[in-house]
Amino acid sequence: MKNGPVISTLIDLIQISWNGEVFLRTAAEAAGDPELHRFFAEYADVRAASAAELEREIARLGGAPGPPDTAASRRVSGTVKVALASAGLDRLLEMAEMGEDAAERAYEKAFQTCLPTETRGMLERQYHLIRRAHDHLRGLRHGRRAA
DSSP states (O other), rough: TTTHHHHHHHHHHHHHHHHHHHHHHHHHHHSHHHHHHHHHHHHHHHHHHHHHHHHHHHHTTTTTOOOOOOHHHHHHHHHHHHHHHTTTTHHHHHHHHHHHHHHHHHHHHHHSSSHHHHHHHHHHHHHHHHHHHHHHHHHHHHHHHHH
């Protein structure tokens, strides 16, 4: 398939988006702080929208994204719950920031693939949303430390 490497790259990014969405939704449900709840819920919606956009792009390129890895999603959800039970919000924020780091790296790796112009533009926009979430998380973490 002509677009095989691109489709494979996009499928990897969908899984990153699904895992991020699960993490962020679970964190939103668990966060007692209204500001954190809004933040996590908002960025979970962004991740869901990114995954849907990636699925449409795969279809446009002639591929099929396949079903989400529900086992990975359950592991992500369980990890959030354990983090909250054992260490609280500071650890949760740290884990969320690490997740954003991983998503950034996945997108940076994707940029090394020979991508169609439209696909690259979509990924660059999604990457900037991830960077924005990452910066917001860093600010929240540092703000909690200073308080």
